[in-house]
Amino acid sequence: MYVDKGSSHKIIISLLLIMILFLVALNILQYNISKEISRASATYTITTTLFTSYPPPPQNEIRIRVSTTTSLYATGLLSYLASQFNKLYSTIKIDFIPVGTGAALKIAERGDVCAVFVHAPDLEQQYISKGVLEYGRIFAYNYFIIVGPSDDPAMIRNATSAEDAFRRIYYAGEHGKAIFISRGDNSGTHIKELSIWNKTGLDPHGRPWYREAGAGMDQVLIMSNEMKAYTLSDVGTYLKFKKEGRLPYLEELFSKGSDLINIYSMYLVKSCSSDLKIYAKTFLDFVYDNQKDLIGKFGVEEYGASLFNPAIDREKELTCEWLRIAEGS
Numbered sequence: 469m470y471v472d473k474g475s476s477h478k479i480i481i482s483l484l485l486i487m488i489l490f491l492v493a494l495n496i497l498q499y500n501i502s503k504e505i506s507r508a509s510a511t512y513t514i515t516t517t518l519f520t521s522y523p524p525p526p527q528n529e530i531r532i533r534v535s536t537t538t539s540l541y542a543t544g545l546l547s548y549l550a551s552q553f554n555k556l557y558s559t560i561k562i563d564f565i566p567v568g569t570g571a572a573l574k575i576a577e578r579g580d581v582c583a584v585f586v587h588a589p590d591l592e593q594q595y596i597s598k599g600v601l602e603y604g605r606i607f608a609y610n611y612f613i614i615v616g617p618s619d620d621p622a623m624i625r626n627a628t629s630a631e632d633a634f635r636r637i638y639y640a641g642e643h644g645k646a647i648f649i650s651r652g653d654n655s656g657t658h659i660k661e662l663s664i665w666n667k668t669g670l671d672p673h674g675r676p677w678y679r680e681a682g683a684g685m686d687q688v689l690i691m692s693n694e695m696k697a698y699t700l701s702d703v704g705t706y707l708k709f710k711k712e713g714r715l716p717y718l719e720e721l722f723s724k725g726s727d728l729i730n731i732y733s734m735y736l737v738k739s740c741s742s743d744l745k746i747y748a749k750t751f752l753d754f755v756y757d758n759q760k761d762l763i764g765k766f767g768v769e770e771y772g773a774s775l776f777n778p779a780i781d782r783e784k785e786l787t788c789e790w791l792r793i794a795e796g797s
Contacts (some may be wrong), residue, residue, distance in 0.1 A: 535575040536585040538684035541566035568655025582740035582748035588656035589794035601735040608732040614722040616698035621645040641677030647697035652680030704775035
């Protein structure tokens with residue numbers, strides 16, 4: 469059989485060129501991913517070493533004040549983590565101050581706490597830049613959900629995205645068919661809600677159907693249930709209250725999309741005195757090191773599912789996502 473050697477050479481050269489272009493593209497992709505992780509690492513501590521060497525417990529009782537987002541406190545997760553920590557350190561008492569993320573960060577700025585647990589990357593970035601926070605670590609995540617009355621007058625069950633769901637609520641509200649209750653407290657959930665409204669190009673502020681509660685997640689869910697209104701919630705608080713029978717008229721109606729990821733981080737406060745900071749850091753290390761067992765299993769027995777997911781297996785991915793949210797992209 470006759471083979472055109474010239475054509476064969478051309479085919480081989482073409483294949484080699486394709487392979488070279490593929491390898492170049494792969495290297496560029498890997499470089500960009502590494503670059504994103506490196507940029508995130510410059511802002512955010514990425515630590516994957518477990519089994520931290522803990523200091524000996526203090527002989528006398530000390531108290532560590534921690535400001536926190538309400539969702540971590542209302543679900544009982546933080547009290548559970550503190551109780552497990554006290555099995556190792558019985559002389560260290562953790563005092564939680566549950567408020568919205570914005571308020572928690574302001575308390576840290578005043579120097580009234582030694583650590584914070586929060587979930588609003590864009591706000592966190594501001595306080596990192598101010599020099600208020602250090603030793604940041606992602607330790608858990610779950611998702612935001614949109615809940616509302618079971619008859620769903622805005623028909624958000626059929627929405628294609630969170631923005632589409634909010635648009636449907638807006639127009640249903642304008643026609644007198646829906647009410648939306650906002651946290652209105654500069655919390656992480658409130659910041660997420662505002663970012664979704666911003667993407668819709670619609671401004672609900674001042675509309676009669678849009679109510680700003682200025683309250684925590686637990687209170688807003690109770691109000692939404694009583695008024696048969698829509699609201700944005702973290703899934704953990706909703707599942708806990710729903711299982712307890714406190715939300716008979718509310719249903720989870722929309723939960724699709726990576727835009728609704730809810731990332732929880734913890735930080736040390738730079739101004740905390742050194743004698744307290746060492747044990748505040750020990751508590752953060754304990755939570756980080758034991759997140760798979762403690763966070764991954766929390767809520768499974770009571771609610772049939774974990775209320776939060778440990779971050780350790782997705783830490784680099786979550787750190788890149790944290791950076792994307794912090795930069796407003």
